[in-house]
Amino acid sequence: MGGIRCFGIAILVLIGFLGSTQAQLQLGFYSKNCPKAEKIIQDFVNQHIHNAPSLAAALIRMHFHDCFVRGCDASLLLNSTSNNQAEKVATPNLTVRGFDFIDRVKSLVEAECPGIVSCADIIALVARDSIVATGGPFWRVPTGRRDGTISNRSEALSDIPPPTGNFSTLQTLFSNVGLNLTDLVLLSGAHTIGVSHCSSFSARLYNFTGVGDQDPALDSEYAANLKAKKCTNPNDNTTIVEMDPGSRKTFDLGYYSNLLKRRGLFQSDSALTTNPTTKAFVTQLLQGPIQNFYDEFAKSMEKMGRINVKTGSTGEIRKQCAVVNS
Numbered sequence: 001m002g003g004i005r006c007f008g009i010a011i012l013v014l015i016g017f018l019g020s021t022q023a024q025l026q027l028g029f030y031s032k033n034c035p036k037a038e039k040i041i042q043d044f045v046n047q048h049i050h051n052a053p054s055l056a057a058a059l060i061r062m063h064f065h066d067c068f069v070r071g072c073d074a075s076l077l078l079n080s081t082s083n084n085q086a087e088k089v090a091t092p093n094l095t096v097r098g099f100d101f102i103d104r105v106k107s108l109v110e111a112e113c114p115g116i117v118s119c120a121d122i123i124a125l126v127a128r129d130s131i132v133a134t135g136g137p138f139w140r141v142p143t144g145r146r147d148g149t150i151s152n153r154s155e156a157l158s159d160i161p162p163p164t165g166n167f168s169t170l171q172t173l174f175s176n177v178g179l180n181l182t183d184l185v186l187l188s189g190a191h192t193i194g195v196s197h198c199s200s201f202s203a204r205l206y207n208f209t210g211v212g213d214q215d216p217a218l219d220s221e222y223a224a225n226l227k228a229k230k231c232t233n234p235n236d237n238t239t240i241v242e243m244d245p246g247s248r249k250t251f252d253l254g255y256y257s258n259l260l261k262r263r264g265l266f267q268s269d270s271a272l273t274t275n276p277t278t279k280a281f282v283t284q285l286l287q288g289p290i291q292n293f294y295d296e297f298a299k300s301m302e303k304m305g306r307i308n309v310k311t312g313s314t315g316e317i318r319k320q321c322a323v324v325n326s
């Protein structure tokens with residue numbers, strides 16, 4: 001009896017083990033079926049990113065938004081259809097750029113080996129390669145993600161953290177996808193590059209609690225400067241502002257020093273200083289050499305790239321990134 005039970009458990013463990021290994025991403029997943037894929041992607045990025053270095057910021061943000069909704073499955077790339085509003089049309093995505101860039105990479109890879117390389121892996125690789133090409137940190141990108149078939153606007157609204165998010169909202173939305181406070185602080189560090197539209201934070205300047213007030217957590221000198229020179233109109237939704245002023249192209253520790261100067265642009269940025277654990281971690285990152293931030297950032301990026309991935313026979317390999325296969 002005990003023997004049979006033991007044997008049964010052993011079988012279950014074995015099945016679980018096989019199931020879980022099948023579900024793992026792996027480095028160089030395409031090395032047999034499409035050995036040139038990663039090189040084609042990297043070469044394209046290296047050739048084209050210098051013409052538009054600001055796209056590197058857009059592309060790492062695209063990877064983040066993709067992973068937070070239904071896992072890293074390129075659901076973000078799907079177009080809306082007559083009976084479905086896709087993630088793309090949700091507010092957080094209105095400011096995501098780089099869709100054409102991904103489409104061009106996908107065409108090259110399809111020409112080399114049709115139907116093999118997923119759009120989800122392309123996003124992950126392009127994000128990493130474009131950050132590296134613009135002088136930022138490297139992280140490992142194990143591959144083997146498959147593409148999802150569902151893209152839902154309301155899920156993007158509920159799963160992607162809003163710039164107005166307070167500490168507990170951020171903690172919850174990150175923990176919903178298996179990321180902890182260490183990851184929250186490190187990944188938010190990507191705000192050391194790139195830009196924001198005034199509309200993402202103008203309430204902090206003009207109408208914080210609905211009585212025409214300013215967010216007291218924002219440095220008043222910085223706020224005054226933004227109001228005078230950048231976001232001069234509370235309804236401006238076209239002007240863009242550097243998130244790490246003066247070094248928006250450099251992947252440095254500038255974001256974290258801004259936070260301690262109360263100059264994080266979003267409430268979600270300044271929220272990191274409202275909790276003792278995350279604030280201490282910010283201070284610690286500022287004390288270390290940049291390489292320490294890069295090493296830690298790399299671990300969190302790899303972790304983010306694994307969120308709810310579809311592997312094995314789930315999902316599909318889309319032919320075109322904007323539409324599910326018919």
Ligand code: HEM
Binds near residue numbers: 056163193
């Ligand atoms: C912690 C929660 C986060 C919130 C609330 C947040 C929010 C935002 C917002 C509102 C913008 C500006 C959009 C615009 O107005 O154009 C932005 C930009 C950006 N975000 Fe985040 N973000 C978060 C985390 C992340 C993460 C995890 C990454 C990547 C690892 C990231 C990378 C970026 C980059 C690079 C930009 C600049 C994009 C560009 O220049 O086009 N963010 N973020």
Ligand SMILES: *[C@@H]1O[C@H](CO)[C@@H](O)[C@H](O)[C@H]1NC(C)=O
Binds near residue numbers: 084152153155
């Ligand atoms: C999208 O997601 C929401 C919230 O989970 C759900 O109520 C809605 O039915 C979904 N829409 C579609 C078209 O699946």
Ligand SMILES: *[C@@H]1O[C@H](CO)[C@@H](O)[C@H](O)[C@H]1NC(C)=O
Binds near residue numbers: 166167168169
């Ligand atoms: C954080 O924001 C959420 C959602 O807006 C709100 O329900 C919650 O009360 C806020 N928490 C704190 C501590 O302010």
Ligand SMILES: *[C@@H]1O[C@H](CO)[C@@H](O)[C@H](O)[C@H]1NC(C)=O
Binds near residue numbers: 181
């Ligand atoms: C977050 O998870 C990482 C492992 O992924 C771990 O090293 C780190 O200590 C965790 N941080 C917290 C605050 O639990």
Ligand SMILES: *[C@@H]1O[C@H](CO)[C@@H](O)[C@H](O)[C@H]1NC(C)=O
Binds near residue numbers: 206207209210212234
């Ligand atoms: C501030 O917000 C409140 C509440 O949403 C709104 O009634 C008011 O018109 C706003 N004031 C300005 C100056 O935008």
Ligand SMILES: *[C@@H]1O[C@H](CO)[C@@H](O)[C@H](O)[C@H]1NC(C)=O
Binds near residue numbers: 237
């Ligand atoms: C931007 O603002 C203009 C003028 O206030 C408005 O017509 C337009 O709908 C806004 N666009 C978005 C995407 O909110």
Ligand SMILES: *[C@@H]1O[C@H](CO)[C@@H](O)[C@H](O)[C@H]1NC(C)=O
Binds near residue numbers: 320322
């Ligand atoms: C997806 O939508 C974009 C923007 O509306 C459009 O340019 C593109 O052609 C569409 N892609 C496909 C494959 O339908």
Ligand SMILES: CC(=O)N[C@H]1CO[C@H](CO)[C@@H](O)[C@@H]1O
Binds near residue numbers: 089090093096099
């Ligand atoms: C990049 C992208 O697809 N943006 C879309 C966001 O949503 C608006 C409509 O709400 C579309 O017009 C944009 O094309």
